[in-house]
Amino acid sequence: MSQLRQIRNLALIGFMGTGKSTVGSMVARHLRFQYVDTDALIESRLGRPISAIFAQEGEAWFREQERQLVAEFVTCDPTVFATGGGLAANEENLASLKQHALVVCLWASPETIWERVKCHSHRPLLQTPDPKASVQQLLVKRIPFYRQADVLINTEQRSLRQVVQNVLHQFQIAMTAHPSRPGTLTVLL
């Protein structure tokens, strides 16, 4: 059954290290939209870093915080959301985001992701005996979810500016084509 989508926001999904937060904040600035980073919002509301939340409450509890945030987003506009890497690996979250946002997945290969994240120690899911293998395993599990994005953008062999332009371009197409919001969107590049 198809559901009418009223796209007015933009949600970036994708694995850790694909650049969602950096790209999201730049895209929001260009569009003059609000910017929400789900990890930063959870950290500020709870007054604890994600690593402490995982250690003290466990992953399932953290996922529930993400789920509640996503439910809140239905009433936000106009906003760019940069989501934590596991947030979209959940059918309910994906369906909820799709109601109001163009869902764009930033993609990179496991090798590239590993190169980007290996020097960082703040990601609890990579605090394993073999974090490189964890990247590979988690990514494989999440591919079926990430593939459901409206747009998939490969961040490899593209500069940050090119990725940002690509996201803006895709959003502009979606907004222009969408009957609920006739007219063009002004994008400042």
Ligand code: S3P
């Ligand atoms: C997670 C990714 C992290 C953060 C948490 C869990 C994941 O966000 O939400 O550590 O499950 O992939 P980033 O994708 O911003 O690193």
